[in-house]
Amino acid sequence: MIEVVKGGVSTTIQDLGRFGHYHIGMPPSGAMDLFSHKVANALVGNASDAATLEMTYDGADLRFEENGVIALAGAPMPAELDGEDVPMHEAVRVEAGQELETGFTTEGARTYLSVSAGIDVPEVMGSRSTYTLVGIGGHEGRTLQAGDELVTGENGAAPDTVVGNTAPEENLPDLENSNVLRTVIGLCDYRLTDESREQLCDVAWKVTPEADRVGYRLEGPELEFVEREQPFGAGTDSSNVVDVGYPIGSIQLPQKPIVLMRDAVTGGGYATIGTVIGADRSLLAQRRTHETVRFEPVTVEEALDARQSVQDDLAAIRTAIER
Amino acid sequence: MATEHLAAPMPGVFYRRSDPDEPLMVEIGDDVSEGDTVALIGVMKNFHDITAPHDGTVTDILVENEGEVEAGQKLIELTIED
The missing domain is CATH 2.40.100.10 (Cyclophilin-like)
Incomplete structure (x- = not known):
């Protein structure tokens, strides 16, 4: 379980999107920067359709109740895990009880946080993506707030096999x-x-x-x-x-x-x-x-x-x- | 006496009222306490509170209400008694 200590300006749970309902007026939602969402998932050994946190301008602060692996991708965002710097685009081990504190993006607008096995919320119309305008998907259909509790999926990659994964700079956008x-x-x-x-x-x-x-x-x-x-x-x-x-x-x-x-x-x-x-x-x-x-x-x-x-x-x- | 500038952490619009009908949150000369919300930055219809990091006195406000601000831009000068 992950406890949200601070929600940030606008943090939502997103995956690849909700497809097949466009004709009835349902947009896909899903990660705005799909590339960074996919990179974040790849770093921790997840499939692309695992749900990540999309954090906008300001990050969320999270307390982890279980061991796992996290990665940040997209807009550079200062982050510390129990006081230790968390680099961008690198899979980092998290131990039960540790707390992640994040700041404001230094460039770009959206940073994606992946966790091993993904954030597990019920699928709505085939997707975990949050669509806040009608309040569906993600966590109660809304942006995250302090006190929210998030569950992670099962069968994540073994930490030892993914910790330290990095994405080559030349394949990331400037x-x-x-x-x-x-x-x-x-x-x-x-x-x-x-x-x-x-x-x-x-x-x-x-x-x-x-x-x-x-x-x-x-x-x-x-x-x-x-x-x-x-x-x-x-x-x-x-x-x-x-x-x-x-x-x-x-x-x-x-x-x-x-x-x-x-x-x-x-x-x-x-x-x-x-x-x-x-x-x-x-x-x-x-x-x-x-x-x-x-x-x-x-x-x-x-x-x-x-x-x-x-x-x-x-x-x-x-x-x-x-x- | 020391002065400190509160800066915008993200780009957006600087608001000195929590609502168009509400009074200004602070004016020059006001004393504020640590943690008081002194202004808001709005972006994407979301609002971020700018809070006083210490007790002090507002000695300057550098941006007009509803002015556009960049990340890092100085907003409010706070003077702190030693």
Whole structure:
């Protein structure tokens, strides 16, 4: 058992996500930075679908009641286990009674904590991921608070076989310099004026304080739509189209652009002008409020190559761990 | 007398009220006790309390209410009696 001593700003239990229910309006949830979630799990010998703690800006403090192994991945976060520094991206042994104290991320926004065998909470619709907007999954469907008690799974890797595992630096993203988000343009980019369509990919967009698991609202020039008579079924605002499904990562334009993330509404009538590719959504999840991002147009083929490249990095990390 | 600056631990928006209808949590000249919440940092609709690390007097407030702040930015100057 793990006792939560301090919950942090926004800490939730997440796994790979909740799939197969998008059509009824249920978003997948799951780790915002999937890459770091997977690295954290690999370090302690877990499968990728084990649930980790996603800690946002500020970490959780935890007391461990059982022996085990933990690892931190993603945004660098100072952490101490009974006063001893816990390095990032390394599997560390934890003994019953020890307490982990964490601080604020020094760059990036989200740090993942894995424990051997994963956090065990009941699956809801096939996933342990927390979806706080409707209060399901994870621990009571909410962010963690002091006093919560978490149970870990069974049959974790034997500590001696995983303690000391590290992820090679060259396979980890450079969070500080990763502000380019490759984006497949469409489906509704035709609604933008030529000038606005160019601006979308030319300017730096600033992440606002309204940037969470639902979406990232960005600040920048006002984009303009081509004037038209709104078709039947579309709302009256020029940003409205006849309802469409929103891809995860899609950029919609209520006024300021919002990149929809893993807890977002699944469809509606805002023009979605592009979609940030899966490979780069982990990077977006690490951009801090007030940092900037740029959209770089790519083809679907380039997006698939980028996905392969992320999988290659994960495979290289797993190979390095298996030694 | 020593002065100490309370800094923002994360980027976000600096709030001097716990709610728009509430009075300011502290003003320049106020005495505060260790552990008192003197301001909030809001990000992602979550709020982090900025608390006084010691007893002291607020001698400066360096950011406007609802101003944007960066991680590490100085927010409030606290003067502590030796």
